[in-house]
Amino acid sequence: MNSIQGCYVCLSAAGILIPIIVLAAVTALLFVAFYMDRGFKPLVGAQVTLTVVISSSLLSMECYMSAWVWGYLGLVLAGAAVITLLRQFNASRLENTSLGQFDALADLEDEFDVRIVVLDTQRVRALAYRGTVYLSVGLLEQLDDDQLRAVVAHEAYHLRTSPSRPLSALLALTSLTFLRYNDEHSADAYAAHVAGVDAIVGALDRLNIEGREDRAERLRQAL
Amino acid sequence: MVKLERINLQKEGLTKFFSPNEVRILELLWEKGDMTSAQISEDLENLSHAVVAGTLDRLVKSSFVERRLDEGGPRMRYIYSPVGGRDEVGLRISERVIDSLFETFGDATLSALGKVRKENEVR
Ligand SMILES: [Zn+2]
Numbered sequence A: 001m002n003s004i005q006g007c008y009v010c011l012s013a014a015g016i017l018i019p020i021i022v023l024a025a026v027t028a029l030l031f032v033a034f035y036m037d038r039g040f041k042p043l044v045g046a047q048v049t050l051t052v053v054i055s056s057s058l059l060s061m062e063c064y065m066s067a068w069v070w071g072y073l074g075l076v077l078a079g080a081a082v083i084t085l086l087r088q089f090n091a092s093r094l095e096n097t098s099l100g101q102f103d104a105l106a107d108l109e110d111e112f113d114v115r116i117v118v119l120d121t122q123r124v125r126a127l128a129y130r131g132t133v134y135l136s137v138g139l140l141e142q143l144d145d146d147q148l149r150a151v152v153a154h155e156a157y158h159l160r161t162s163p164s165r166p167l168s169a170l171l172a173l174t175s176l177t178f179l180r181y182n183d184e185h186s187a188d189a190y191a192a193h194v195a196g197v198d199a200i201v202g203a204l205d206r207l208n209i210e211g212r213e214d215r216a217e218r219l220r221q222a223l
Numbered sequence B: 001m002v003k004l005e006r007i008n009l010q011k012e013g014l015t016k017f018f019s020p021n022e023v024r025i026l027e028l029l030w031e032k033g034d035m036t037s038a039q040i041s042e043d044l045e046n047l048s049h050a051v052v053a054g055t056l057d058r059l060v061k062s063s064f065v066e067r068r069l070d071e072g073g074p075r076m077r078y079i080y081s082p083v084g085g086r087d088e089v090g091l092r093i094s095e096r097v098i099d100s101l102f103e104t105f106g107d108a109t110l111s112a113l114g115k116v117r118k119e120n121e122v123r
Helices: A002-014 A017-037 A040-060 A066-097 A103-112 A137-142 A145-161 A165-174 A184-195 A197-206 A212-222 B020-032 B037-043 B049-061 B086-105 B107-122
Strands: A098-100 A115-119 A126-129 A132-136 B065-070 B077-082
Touching (some): A002 A017, A017 A040, A040 A165, A066 A115, A066 A165, A103 A115, A103 A145, A126 A145, A132 A137, A137 B077, A145 A184, A145 A197, A184 A197, A184 A212, A197 A212, B020 B037, B020 B049, B020 B065, B020 B077, B037 B077, B049 B065, B049 B077, B086 B107
Parallel strands (some): A115 A132
Antiparallel strands (some): A098 A115, A126 A132, B065 B077
């Protein structure tokens, strides 16, 4: 209670109480929008405005709360360091399990204008990273041509449209929301548009992807 | 290589050294030779394909099983085969365990081996 009062006094003394309240309201609206459609745009927007709210509040609190400023900075810097390390770790692990590109996938590479690298694992893996779609042998084994095309379309959508993962992780941190975007439904919708609903639903099903019923349901509703 | 920390002498047979699923896959491959993951899954009905896939990756990593890429079919796939039979696996694990024992206990390990050998010759 005391610290909330302190906050209030500090912010009005600094003359930014009103803008902060307005921004906080915008943030709240964006969060509502995010919870309604789960897309990444309102989430990224809310995280940006929230970051502004938090950092400008902290910066204006010269009074006595400087410990909070340092705490926040420390958290963000430590988080950024962890994100960088994880990124490098993931990149080197991808490098190690890569079997390279294959002629059999060249047509798909041309169609979606991506590089397709095959991963040396029996587990089902599909991911998009730095202009490249990574697909595991375990995934390729199980899909027919249409389903594979749908999966590549889905990943190509991530490469083109989804915000970069490190950026999204950093925003999750600076806004103190610790929320990551989930762009799967839009990527599914694109895949359905390119290869047909049956192909993408079939692929999700065949690969036993977690949450596949929900994703299939949303695609059918959108028809 | 078998991880020494995973050895559990209280268990039965090969599960002293491998997980039950690893044993089932190894024995299947010893029996049938070359197999695809789909064939293995089919034979081990009550295991999900995801479990089979993870176990196969582990067996390949520890090089008790090897796989080659078959690009002949409509889609690339792995063909699995065992690296050596039961005897060879026994030899590899024994070496690994005896090495570790010798490292810790030195000559006592060798005396113990001599004793085990004698007892088994008598029988
Ligand atoms: Zn996705």
